[in-house]
Amino acid sequence: MRELELIDGLEVILSSSDARVVRWLGDDASVVRAGGYAVTSVDTMVDGVHFHSSQLSPEQIGHRALAGALSDLAAMAARPGQAYIALGLPPGCTRPDATALVAGAQALAARTGTTIAGGDVTRADALVVSVTVIGWSEDPGELVGRDGARPGDLVGVTGTLGAGGAGLALLEGRASADGLGGPVATELRRRFACPEPRLAHGRDLASAGARAMIDLSDGLATDAAHLARRSGARIELTLGSLPLADGVAEVAAQVGVDPFEFAATAGEDYELCACLPAAAAQNPQTGRAGASWTWVGRVVEGAAGVVFTDSGVDLAGYEHAV
Amino acid sequence: MRELELIDGLEVILSSSDARVVRWLGDDASVVRAGGYAVTSVDTMVDGVHFHSSQLSPEQIGHRALAGALSDLAAMAARPGQAYIALGLPPGCTRPDATALVAGAQALAARTGTTIAGGDVTRADALVVSVTVIGWSEDPGELVGRDGARPGDLVGVTGTLGAGGAGLALLEGRASADGLGGPVATELRRRFACPEPRLAHGRDLASAGARAMIDLSDGLATDAAHLARRSGARIELTLGSLPLADGVAEVAAQVGVDPFEFAATAGEDYELCACLPAAAAQNPQTGRAGASWTWVGRVVEGAAGVVFTDSGVDLAGYEHAV
Numbered sequence: 001m002r003e004l005e006l007i008d009g010l011e012v013i014l015s016s017s018d019a020r021v022v023r024w025l026g027d028d029a030s031v032v033r034a035g036g037y038a039v040t041s042v043d044t045m046v047d048g049v050h051f052h053s054s055q056l057s058p059e060q061i062g063h064r065a066l067a068g069a070l071s072d073l074a075a076m077a078a079r080p081g082q083a084y085i086a087l088g089l090p091p092g093c094t095r096p097d098a099t100a101l102v103a104g105a106q107a108l109a110a111r112t113g114t115t116i117a118g119g120d121v122t123r124a125d126a127l128v129v130s131v132t133v134i135g136w137s138e139d140p141g142e143l144v145g146r147d148g149a150r151p152g153d154l155v156g157v158t159g160t161l162g163a164g165g166a167g168l169a170l171l172e173g174r175a176s177a178d179g180l181g182g183p184v185a186t187e188l189r190r191r192f193a194c195p196e197p198r199l200a201h202g203r204d205l206a207s208a209g210a211r212a213m214i215d216l217s218d219g220l221a222t223d224a225a226h227l228a229r230r231s232g233a234r235i236e237l238t239l240g241s242l243p244l245a246d247g248v249a250e251v252a253a254q255v256g257v258d259p260f261e262f263a264a265t266a267g268e269d270y271e272l273c274a275c276l277p278a279a280a281a282q283n284p285q286t287g288r289a290g291a292s293w294t295w296v297g298r299v300v301e302g303a304a305g306v307v308f309t310d311s312g313v314d315l316a317g318y319e320h321a322v
Numbered sequence: 323m324r325e326l327e328l329i330d331g332l333e334v335i336l337s338s339s340d341a342r343v344v345r346w347l348g349d350d351a352s353v354v355r356a357g358g359y360a361v362t363s364v365d366t367m368v369d370g371v372h373f374h375s376s377q378l379s380p381e382q383i384g385h386r387a388l389a390g391a392l393s394d395l396a397a398m399a400a401r402p403g404q405a406y407i408a409l410g411l412p413p414g415c416t417r418p419d420a421t422a423l424v425a426g427a428q429a430l431a432a433r434t435g436t437t438i439a440g441g442d443v444t445r446a447d448a449l450v451v452s453v454t455v456i457g458w459s460e461d462p463g464e465l466v467g468r469d470g471a472r473p474g475d476l477v478g479v480t481g482t483l484g485a486g487g488a489g490l491a492l493l494e495g496r497a498s499a500d501g502l503g504g505p506v507a508t509e510l511r512r513r514f515a516c517p518e519p520r521l522a523h524g525r526d527l528a529s530a531g532a533r534a535m536i537d538l539s540d541g542l543a544t545d546a547a548h549l550a551r552r553s554g555a556r557i558e559l560t561l562g563s564l565p566l567a568d569g570v571a572e573v574a575a576q577v578g579v580d581p582f583e584f585a586a587t588a589g590e591d592y593e594l595c596a597c598l599p600a601a602a603a604q605n606p607q608t609g610r611a612g613a614s615w616t617w618v619g620r621v622v623e624g625a626a627g628v629v630f631t632d633s634g635v636d637l638a639g640y641e642h643a644v
Contacts, residue, residue, distance in 0.1 A: 022359065022462050023462075023465075023467055026468070026552060027398070027467045027468050027469075027552075028363060028394040028395075028397040028398050028467075028468065028535075028536060028537065029361045029362055029363035029394050029395060029397075029398045029400065029455075029457070030360075030361070030362045030363070031359050031360070031361050031398070031459070031462050031465055032359060032360045032361075032362065033358070033359055033360075033462075034356030034357060034358060034359055034360045034458070035356060036355070036356060037344065037353050037354060037355055037356055038352075038353070038354045038355075038356045038360060038456065039351045039352070039353050039354075040351055040352045040354065040404070040406060040439070040440060040454075040456070041350060041351035041352070041440065042406045042407075042408045042440060042441055042442045042452075042454060043442055044408045044410060044442045044444045044450075044452065045444075046410055046444055046445065046446045046447070046450075048447065049444060049445045049446065050444070072350040072351050073350075073351060075350040075351075076349070076350050076351045076353070078351065082362070084362060084364045084454060085364075086364045086366045086408070086452045086454075088366060088368055088450060117362070118362060118363065118364060119364055120364045120365055120366045120452070122366045122367075122368055122371060122372070123368065123371045124368045124371065124448065124450060125368070125370065125447045125448045126446065126447045126448075128366075128368075128410060128446060128450055128452075130364075130366065130408045130442070130450075130452040132362075132364060132406060132408075132454040133351075134360065134362070134456075135351070136356070137353070140344050140345075140353050140355075143345075143353055145345055145349045145350075146348070146349050146350065147349075213350075214350060215350065230348060230349075
């Protein structure tokens with residue numbers, strides 16, 4: 001496959017009505033009119049590490065790679081602007097495969113107001129998709145980092161947990177769809193294959209007063225520990241309060257893990273976890289943007305770290321693929 | 323290797339005195355105060371495709387990956403701001419290797435006024451380094467694309483050509499350093515391993531009136547064809563006018579290629595090629611920023627494309643690894 005021909009093909013798929021974009025594909029670099037502050041994140045997904053290309057369609061791989069990067073912007077409460085996709089294509093990858101992958105990303109980009117404004121195509125041993133996303137914010141005070149959690153804050157999560165990990169277990173054959181019901185199994189697999197970055201919900205949580213926020217790609221146990229560490233705060237969570245997605249209990253039973261532990265550690269959910277002052281607990285914005293909102297714990301005085309008050313297991317020590 | 327430990331190690335290496343940077347490593351995304359326009363490029367280098375890790379030190383690999391991305395900013399005449407490094411690390415890669423790689427990039431970053439403000443670390447089958455660079459410009463009119471070449475323009479290149487390709491031939495054992503002289507061979511290998519992005523020269527060329535510019539990572543024959551295609555212009559080059567680096571003639575003879583053809587097609591040089599109005603030919607800025615400047619051709623009326631007027635070979639059809 002010749003790079004230039006592929007890039008020509010991609011220009012047909014990609015379209016931009018983004019008035020910020022002065023130059024994009026086909027130049028040495030894109031040129032984009034900036035807002036006040038650029039919010040930038042990079043997320044890389046590698047075949048065999050973060051997904052298996054035999055289990056996902058090219059469109060799903062493209063969606064998932066962009067969703068992972070956009071989820072970081074959601075966790076900052078930033079509005080997405082542009083995305084840049086660096087593709088490493090292995091020998092067996094055809095031009096239709098690569099085009100479909102970018103088309104999958106483009107569908108999510110269009111829906112979230114993101115412009116795919118450039119990238120890079122190279123050969124590689126395995127399929128690698130590295131996505132850089134840039135969001136814009138007029139006021140950095142409206143963005144939410146990981147370091148603002150304070151004792152007295154309440155901790156909550158968007159949506160339901162465990163679905164991404166359960167979907168992966170189904171795709172990998174570690175669990176069976178028997179007894180789940182077809183629609184439930186399909187939804188779990190979709191939650192892994194096509195996670196939805198919680199962009200609007202992230203901004204709503206910021207408006208409601210969120211002081212620290214992170215997305216749950218590694219699972220609540222690991223990701224809440226990042227919040228605790230960066231904030232120098234102790235986070236107490238109640239394992240039994242986690243909102244389980246439909247079918248997670250059944251899949252967890254099949255893989256021999258407590259369902260709440262599974263939801264806290266399996267990762268792949270791309271929901272948000274945020275810490276808000278207790279006074280914000282009644283703010284209707286915490287739960288309004290398309291996903292539910294569940295309070296799962298609080299920030300307390302003490303050594304930085306995460307404890308599940310109703311579990312004796314050190315779930316935060318769970319080690320993830322990097 | 324645990325991602326978090328590695329990232330902690332990298333925070334020690336990386337340092338920023340960049341007042342633009344509000345948040346960087348350790349959050350979901352960096353937050354950077356923007357200039358008027360963001361100029362963004364992504365460049366990926368894969369072990370076994372763009373380099374061989376057995377032939378370069380980790381520091382050189384890091385330098386080269388950042389240099390490749392910065393070279394795109396040089397070709398736009400943009401001033402670099404931040405870089406984001408996505409590392410895919412294979413099983414055998416140690417933490418000192420990864421740290422040294424980032425240290426190599428950091429040394430170049432510090433020297434060019436670039437802040438490494440974030441990135442990503444994942445497992446991969448082979449070493450993959452994907453670098454996103456963002457530069458800033460108050461006025462997009464000061465930036466130079468690929469599409470502005472017009473009949474009557476003169477075409478020139480910075481520095482000397484063929485050195486990167488000759489250095490690679492030496493590293494790969496396709497050519498021998500015998501008869502070259504030790505310092506010449508060392509310099510050729512250095513030109514491949516640690517190319518210098520022509521950032522200051524690119525801005526000088528823009529000031530001197532450059533209307534189209536590109537960096538020569540694929541070689542003049544291929545890259546001038548990009549200028550011709552994007553500008554809808556015909557570019558006539560004189561093969562015999564290309565400025566050969568010391569030792570290129572000897573290496574080209576060893577690999578059985580005409581030295582000027584080698585310089586036009588071997589790539590890996592990261593010099594700049596620019597088209598300027600004939601009136602700019604006397605502007606001293608074309609050659610002042612540390613590298614020499616050589617006129618090698620002109621833009622003429624006719625079908626878009628590149629011809630070497632003193633060669634019967636279709637050098638622009640040369641196919642590069644992507």
